[in-house]
Amino acid sequence: MSATPLLALVDLACLRGGRLLFEGLSLRLAPGGAAIVGGPNGSGKSSLLRIVAGLLRPAAGRVMRSGRPALADEAAALDERLTLGQALGFWARLDGVAAEPGIEAMGIAHLRQVPVRMLSAGQRKRAALARVVASGALLWLLDEPGNALDSDGQALLSAAMAAQRARGGAVLAATHQPLGLDDAAVVRLGG
Amino acid sequence: MRALILRELRLAGTGGHMLLPLIFFLLVAALFPFAVGPDRPLLARTGGGALWMAALLAALLPVERLIEPDRANGVLDQFAVRGLNEENVATAKLVGHWLSFGPPLMIAAIPAAALMKLPAALLQRLELGLLVGTPGLAALTLMVAGLTAGLRGSGALAGLLMLPLAVPILIFGAGLAEQENAAGALKLLAAVSLLLVAASPFVTGAAIRAGRSC
Numbered sequence: 001m002s003a004t005p006l007l008a009l010v011d012l013a014c015l016r017g018g019r020l021l022f023e024g025l026s027l028r029l030a031p032g033g034a035a036i037v038g039g040p041n042g043s044g045k046s047s048l049l050r051i052v053a054g055l056l057r058p059a060a061g062r063v064m065r066s067g068r069p070a071l072a073d074e075a076a077a078l079d080e081r082l083t084l085g086q087a088l089g090f091w092a093r094l095d096g097v098a099a100e101p102g103i104e105a106m107g108i109a110h111l112r113q114v115p116v117r118m119l120s121a122g123q124r125k126r127a128a129l130a131r132v133v134a135s136g137a138l139l140w141l142l143d144e145p146g147n148a149l150d151s152d153g154q155a156l157l158s159a160a161m162a163a164q165r166a167r168g169g170a171v172l173a174a175t176h177q178p179l180g181l182d183d184a185a186v187v188r189l190g191g
Numbered sequence: 192m193r194a195l196i197l198r199e200l201r202l203a204g205t206g207g208h209m210l211l212p213l214i215f216f217l218l219v220a221a222l223f224p225f226a227v228g229p230d231r232p233l234l235a236r237t238g239g240g241a242l243w244m245a246a247l248l249a250a251l252l253p254v255e256r257l258i259e260p261d262r263a264n265g266v267l268d269q270f271a272v273r274g275l276n277e278e279n280v281a282t283a284k285l286v287g288h289w290l291s292f293g294p295p296l297m298i299a300a301i302p303a304a305a306l307m308k309l310p311a312a313l314l315q316r317l318e319l320g321l322l323v324g325t326p327g328l329a330a331l332t333l334m335v336a337g338l339t340a341g342l343r344g345s346g347a348l349a350g351l352l353m354l355p356l357a358v359p360i361l362i363f364g365a366g367l368a369e370q371e372n373a374a375g376a377l378k379l380l381a382a383v384s385l386l387l388v389a390a391s392p393f394v395t396g397a398a399i400r401a402g403r404s405c
Binding site for chain 1: 266273
């Protein structure tokens, strides 16, 4: 753990709507590392990810990141009227990368010409994960990445996360189901 | 920035979003002579103001699709994660929205003026007024869209917020119809429009950020 961490959380606290969700949370993610955020519904898993992504301000504590993360949360953030290829292409251009590696990694190449509004929940999830894979970001923030995925999709997700860690990236995933990250650090919120 | 503006134009171009305000504008122009009667001098006197009223109401139509879909869909969050600040996103939306609203409205004003039998000189002043005033209207629509994003029944609230704020544009825009006051009205219209355009990215950006934390 001597390498500079990709993510360091120091004494983080989260206050939502006057309710303290968690406090004193510290975590380090080195290159190749992974952490799973667990806990019951409403314990602040998504809020923690949004704080790390910079979308929410913590009530206390500090977030130190090296580089920009890539976030996949419940919202697909794909334009409904475009085809999947166009919608992912927009984000890839914004990120200055190619969309193809992500599309291949999540096994949605055959859906390229399908309008986003026709896609199922699982297919949208795969698309959101494909954007994360393509982004090239070293830190992945995944909120319930396994939701709505079939077993094939979950296998592709595990493979993508393994590849991300092998190339020196890190994964922070909030989930209540096994993701194939057996050696990951576990952060339990609430309860 | 250019990618964001192009995206706005593509969103406006698909699904008839761009056409809706135009059709509405023309419909009001077509209905107005039915309401006041086919009296040519009366139409020429009131037509300019009526078209400004129609333009204002047409500007209100896109308010629900400018910010809310992107907020609900997580697009604004993804922009933020990529380090694009909300003011830049709002500026791109303003440019994209005006391009899909202002020039088409100016073109639609030509048949609308014909429906009211407005004299050519008045049409010219009307077009000039729309060129100067529609950026202000677009900016106001965007601000209200940002402020009401995520609220239930935002459409009705948006009307209540926006119409009073649009009064100066309406007064000076319609004031252009009178030849003797035209120069002064144009300057004041430009001033109001400029103020709205300058404020819009900051108000909208702050509204997007505020909407995220609750």
